Amino acid sequence: MSELLIGKVSALRQKHNWVHLSASLSWAIGGLLAAVLAEMLADWLWEMPWVARAAWLGGAVALGVWVALRHGLWRVLRAPDLDELALMVEQRHSDFQSRLIASLQLTRPGALPPGASTSLVRALVKETERMANGRDFAPVISSDPLTRGGSVLAVATVLFLAVLTGAGQTADDLLKRALLVPNVPVPRQTRVQSLSGDCVVAIGDSLTLKAQAGGMVIPKTGTLLIRTTSGTSQSFELRPDPANAKEFSRTLANIQESFSYSFRMHDGRSRTHQVIAKTRPTLLTMELRQRFPAYTHLPPAGKNPGDLTLLAGSRLSISLTANKPLLAGKTESSAGNRIHLVGSNQDYPLTLKIDDPKQLTISDMPLPPGTRGFSVYLLDNDGLESKDPVVYPIDLIPDQAPTIRVTSPTQKEELLTARAAVLVGFEALDDFAIGGLTLRYRIGAAKMPEMPAENVAKGTAASQSATAENGDAARAVDGNVDGEWGHNSVTHTADSDRPWWQTDLTEARDIDRIALFNRREAPERLHDFYLFVSDQPFNSADPAALLKDPKVWSHFHPGTIDQSVEIPVKRVGRYVRVQLRDRGVLSLAEVQVWGAIPAPTTQPEQAIELDTAGTPKSLRGYYKWELGKLRLVEGTQIEWWLEVRDTNDVTGPSVATSEHYLTRVASENQVRAALMQRLGNVWSPIEDVSQGQQDLNQRLGEIIQEKPQPK
Numbered sequence: 001m002s003e004l005l006i007g008k009v010s011a012l013r014q015k016h017n018w019v020h021l022s023a024s025l026s027w028a029i030g031g032l033l034a035a036v037l038a039e040m041l042a043d044w045l046w047e048m049p050w051v052a053r054a055a056w057l058g059g060a061v062a063l064g065v066w067v068a069l070r071h072g073l074w075r076v077l078r079a080p081d082l083d084e085l086a087l088m089v090e091q092r093h094s095d096f097q098s099r100l101i102a103s104l105q106l107t108r109p110g111a112l113p114p115g116a117s118t119s120l121v122r123a124l125v126k127e128t129e130r131m132a133n134g135r136d137f138a139p140v141i142s143s144d145p146l147t148r149g150g151s152v153l154a155v156a157t158v159l160f161l162a163v164l165t166g167a168g169q170t171a172d173d174l175l176k177r178a179l180l181v182p183n184v185p186v187p188r189q190t191r192v193q194s195l196s197g198d199c200v201v202a203i204g205d206s207l208t209l210k211a212q213a214g215g216m217v218i219p220k221t222g223t224l225l226i227r228t229t230s231g232t233s234q235s236f237e238l239r240p241d242p243a244n245a246k247e248f249s250r251t252l253a254n255i256q257e258s259f260s261y262s263f264r265m266h267d268g269r270s271r272t273h274q275v276i277a278k279t280r281p282t283l284l285t286m287e288l289r290q291r292f293p294a295y296t297h298l299p300p301a302g303k304n305p306g307d308l309t310l311l312a313g314s315r316l317s318i319s320l321t322a323n324k325p326l327l328a329g330k331t332e333s334s335a336g337n338r339i340h341l342v343g344s345n346q347d348y349p350l351t352l353k354i355d356d357p358k359q360l361t362i363s364d365m366p367l368p369p370g371t372r373g374f375s376v377y378l379l380d381n382d383g384l385e386s387k388d389p390v391v392y393p394i395d396l397i398p399d400q401a402p403t404i405r406v407t408s409p410t411q412k413e414e415l416l417t418a419r420a421a422v423l424v425g426f427e428a429l430d431d432f433a434i435g436g437l438t439l440r441y442r443i444g445a446a447k448m449p450e451m452p453a454e455n456v457a458k459g460t461a462a463s464q465s466a467t468a469e470n471g472d473a474a475r476a477v478d479g480n481v482d483g484e485w486g487h488n489s490v491t492h493t494a495d496s497d498r499p500w501w502q503t504d505l506t507e508a509r510d511i512d513r514i515a516l517f518n519r520r521e522a523p524e525r526l527h528d529f530y531l532f533v534s535d536q537p538f539n540s541a542d543p544a545a546l547l548k549d550p551k552v553w554s555h556f557h558p559g560t561i562d563q564s565v566e567i568p569v570k571r572v573g574r575y576v577r578v579q580l581r582d583r584g585v586l587s588l589a590e591v592q593v594w595g596a597i598p599a600p601t602t603q604p605e606q607a608i609e610l611d612t613a614g615t616p617k618s619l620r621g622y623y624k625w626e627l628g629k630l631r632l633v634e635g636t637q638i639e640w641w642l643e644v645r646d647t648n649d650v651t652g653p654s655v656a657t658s659e660h661y662l663t664r665v666a667s668e669n670q671v672r673a674a675l676m677q678r679l680g681n682v683w684s685p686i687e688d689v690s691q692g693q694q695d696l697n698q699r700l701g702e703i704i705q706e707k708p709q710p711k
Contacts, residue, residue, distance in 0.1 A: 002125050005103055008137050012085045015141045017076045024072025026149030028064035030156035035060030037160055040174035047186045047269070054180055071145075088140050096131060103128040183271060190266035191215040192222075195247070198273050200382040201255050202280045210249040211238070211263040211270060222265035224250045229258045238263065281378035281386050285321040290314050291364060295647040296432045308373075308394045313650030315364040320350065320376060325357040327379045334385050335377070339365060342391055343372035343497075343583060350376075369544045369651075370497050370582060371396060398556055398581070401654035402430035404437075404644040406661065408622065415666040415674045418632045422625040422663060428644045433615035435647035439608040439623065440657075441640035443630070455479075456511075457576065457593035462503040464586070465541065466494035473501055476588040483520035483563065483589035490519050491588045498543060499586040500579035508535060509595045511569040514576065517589040518561050525587035527560035529580050533573035543579055544651050554655070556581070570641060570660045572605075607643075615647055627665070636665040 039056045042048060048056070080088070086101040103125045105111055112118065164171045170187040177184050185192065195210040209224060222238035238248040248263070258277045263270040286305055292298040293313040303316075310316075318339065330336040337350040337360055346368060350360040360378075375389040408425030416422065428434055462473040471492020480489040493499040511533060518526045530543050533553040538546060546552050553571050576593055580586050610623055632638070642658040666674075 002103060002107060002129055004129050005100065005125075005132060006082070008132060009082050009085050009089070009100075009104070012089070012137050012141055013079055013082070015138060016079050016085075019141060019143055019146045020075040021072045023145035023149035024068045024070075024075075026146070026153040027071065028068040030149070030153040031067065032060050032064040033153075033156040033160045035063070036175070036178050037156075037163060039178045040163070040171070043177055043186060044170075044174055050180065053177060057178060057180065085140070089137055092140050093135065096128070099124060099128040099131065185269065185271055187215075188266065188268035189215055189217040190219060190268035192263050192265050192268040192270040194263060194270045194273055196273065198275070200276045200278055200384065202384050202387070203256060203277050204254055206251055206253045207255055207275065208249055208251045209261060209263075209275075210247060211265070213246050213248065213265050213268070215268065217266050218246055219266045222248045222263055224261060224263055226252075226259045226261040238265070276382075278380075278382055278384060279324070280384050281326060281380045282323045283320060283376055283378065283386070283390075284323055286376075287319040289317040291317065293648070293650045295649055298432075305392045308392060310367065310394060310396055312367075312369070312396045312398045313648070314396075315366055317363045318350075318361065318365065320360040322358045322360065322378050322380075324380055326352060326360065327381050327383070328352045328357070331379065331383050334379050334383070336379050338377050340375045340377060340389075341367065341371045342374060344368040344370045346371075367394065367396060369396070369542065372582065399646065399648045399650075399652060399654060400431055401554075401556065401656045402428060402434060402644045402646050404428045404642050404656050404658045406642060406658045407620075409661070412659065413662045413664070415664050415671050416627060417668055417671055418634065418636075418665050419628040420671075421627060422640075424623045424625055424640075424642070426619075426621065426623075426642055426658070428619040428642075430617055430644075430646045433617055433647040434612055434619055434644060435615060435653055436645045437610040437612050437619065438643045438645075439610060439625065439640065440605055440643055441607075441638050442605050443603045443632070444637045444639060454594070455592045456505055456509050456595055457503055457591055460503045460505055462501065462591075464491060464493050464501040465499045466496055468492050468494040468585070471587065473503075476501060476591045477503055479590075481517045481564070481590040481592075483518060485519060485521060485587075489589060491586070493586045495583070495585050497583045498541070498580055499584065500541065500577055501586055501588055501591070502532075502538065502575060502577035503591065503593075504537075505574050505576065505593060508572050508574045509593065511571060511573050511576075511593055511595040513566050513568050513570075513594050515564060515566045515590075515592040515594065516561065516578065517564045517591075519587040519589055520563070522587060523560050523562065525585050526578075527580070527584075528582060529557055529578055529586075531555040531557065531567055532575075532577040532579065533569055533571060534575045534577075535573055537575055538577055543581065546577075547652055547654065550655075553657075568659070570657060627663075632665045634665055634667055638663045638665070 035056070039048075039053065039060070042056075043053060082104060083101055086104055090096045090098060090100055106121045107125060112121065164175065167174075173184055173187040177186065191214040193212045193214065195212055196208075199207070201207045211222065211224075213219060213222070220240065224236040224238055225233070226236075227233045236250050236252075238250055241247040241249065248265070255275070255277050258275060260272050260274050262272045288303040288305060288308070289300050290303050290310055291300045291314060292311060296311070300317075303310075326337055335347060337352070339348045339350060339362060340346075341348070344367075348362055348365050350362050353359040353361065371394055373391045373393040375391050376386070377389055378386040405427045406425065407427055408423055424439065426437075428437060457477050458479045460477050462477050464473040467473065469492040471490060473491055475489050475491045478489060480487075482489050484490070485492075491501060493501070514531060514533075516526070516531075530546075531554070532538065532543075532546050534549075534551060536551060538552070539549075540546055547554055553569065553573065555567055555569075557565065557567070576591065578586070578588065578591065608625075612619055627638075630638075639660055639662055641660045643655060644657075645653045645655045648654055
């Protein structure tokens with residue numbers, strides 16, 4: 001077999017394949033470019049929808065692939081073999097006279113029959129090689145198909161580049177649309193872009209749709225085109241924003257159904273967007289359960305949302321059901337599903353149930369002081385929040401302070417010897433539990449001067465939480481009880497949360513009582529208020545904190561007062577405060593602090609803690625107070641009183657005090673004389689009186705012992 005002949009004929013086959021493959025690809029690419037140009041022109045003229053552009057592009061690609069396969073790959077697969085190519089060469093070069101094809105065929109294995117002369121074949125091959133050497137077989141395969149395909153590709157490419165270069169951004173946008181790039185509008189003299197996009201709106205709400213105009217022409221008006229899901233089409237005029245002539249907007253009120261919309265300005269139009277109208281999340285059911293403070297020992301109780309009168313310090317557990325699934329979490333514009341406490345301005349998140357996103361719960365939600373109600377805010381998966389939530393009122397009732405009354409002795413002043421015993425009888429009562437009972441006393445000088453009571457608050461340095469309407473705090477200590485606002489002697493705070501008024505008596509005073517005079521034409525300004533007395537400056541503006549301070553005496557007055565009220569204090573103090581429990585305006589005509597000056601004590605206050613045998617709700621009994629342990633001398637006087645406190649560890653404890661009693665230490669003769677006078681000058685030995693008193697004590701009740709002190 002001749003390698004020369006085989007090589008020259010095989011080269012023809014390679015040329016055949018290359019020519020037809022290149023020609024077919026040139027036709028396919030050129031045709032595709034032409035089809036894209038035609039699509040760009042048609043889209044610019046008629047603004048073809050996405051489906052039409054997709055069909056056009058798909059058809060062009062399919063046609064190009066068919067051309068490449070039919071006129072390229074198919075011809076390669078059906079290319080002529082070596083014998084056919086040899087015949088084509090002999091037809092062009094007739095002098096071969098079948099030598100070429102004979103040389104190829106006779107040199108193949110098994111081509112010669114047995115006995116044939118191989119020398120003749122070799123001579124034929126050499127002759128053919130001599131004739132083929134130096135001859136170019138390439139013109140046998142015509143290059144005309146490649147020339148025609150290349151010309152088509154060149155023309156299409158030049159035209160395509162010329163359009164892209166000459167038309168600039170317009171051609172770029174048309175090309176993007178032809179290649180199905182999303183969100184590219186047809187380029188016009190006016191480019192219209194929607195600023196609102198797709199959105200979800202609550203049924204019944206208003207929606208403002210905005211668009212921006214660009215390009216060579218900025219129109220003065222535009223049109224908003226909408227089509228509702230029910231098939232109704234509407235158009236609305238657009239006006240530019242006075243602050244920005246390129247921005248246009250239109251507000252649609254009371255939206256009731258979903259719709260699609262687009263903007264048209266001059267020759268431009270935006271893409272179509274969707275507005276989905278949905279219902280807002282609303283509350284269907286609510287269950288509430290009150291957990292009382294632990295000190296009450298009361299079990300949890302169900303509550304009606306319309307009747308939320310709760311003990312201060314209670315907590316609420318709430319279970320809710322919404323009308324639709326809700327979102328777990330927050331968004332940029334919403335704090336999510338939550339409870340908002342009105343008055344204390346606190347928010348607490350609601351927890352969605354995993355198996356039912358319509359169910360929400362919150363357990364043991366605290367109710368801070370000042371809370372007047374709560375609202376429920378819901379957020380669904382579309383970002384829609386409940387609107388204008390109902391406020392469920394809450395009335396936090398403070399735990400009432402316990403009461404204490406001394407039942408024995410019956411006289412507020414009595415004479416006793418230094419070795420005598422005072423049989424202190426008492427009755428104490430609390431709504432829930434008594435936490436402690438204390439006997440407090442002060443040992444005074446031998447002779448106490450009788451001081452007339454006087455108003456020690458007059459002219460002192462008064463202040464208040466905030467002043468409004470020129471109602472200065474000093475008006476309440478100017479000595480004028482006139483409650484008429486127009487007479488310029490009434491205070492006035494700003495409307496705030498738990499406003500207060502207070503004064504400094506300059507030094508500790510023995511306060512007997514405090515009188516408060518109200519504003520006449522607006523008595524509701526002084527309602528549900530606390531009265532605080534302290535030896536030290538008040539360290540908080542929160543009544544709850546002051547109620548927990550054992551060094552601060554407190555009294556709560558529910559409701560309002562008509563003209564004035566006197567509140568017994570019976571303790572030493574320097575600082576006096578009046579403070580509302582809730583939000584409002586506090587006005588006072590006058591505050592009078594009545595007491596003797598100076599405080600008549602020569603020794604600090606002392607206390608004896610009595611054993612209450614647990615924490616009962618009521619307590620009645622006696623305590624035998626041995627004066628002999630105090631080592632008193634004649635002429636000494638003891639001021640004493642009882643103090644009871646409850647077990648409130650949330651907003652308290654609350655403390656109440658009894659009236660103050662005075663015991664004077666005297667000689668036996670002086671005591672005997674006092675007893676005789678009390679018994680109506682009936683002479684009786686002191687021993688008989690003492691024995692009768694002991695018998696009476698045994699019949700009156702149980703003796704309360706002093707609580708053992710830790711060692």
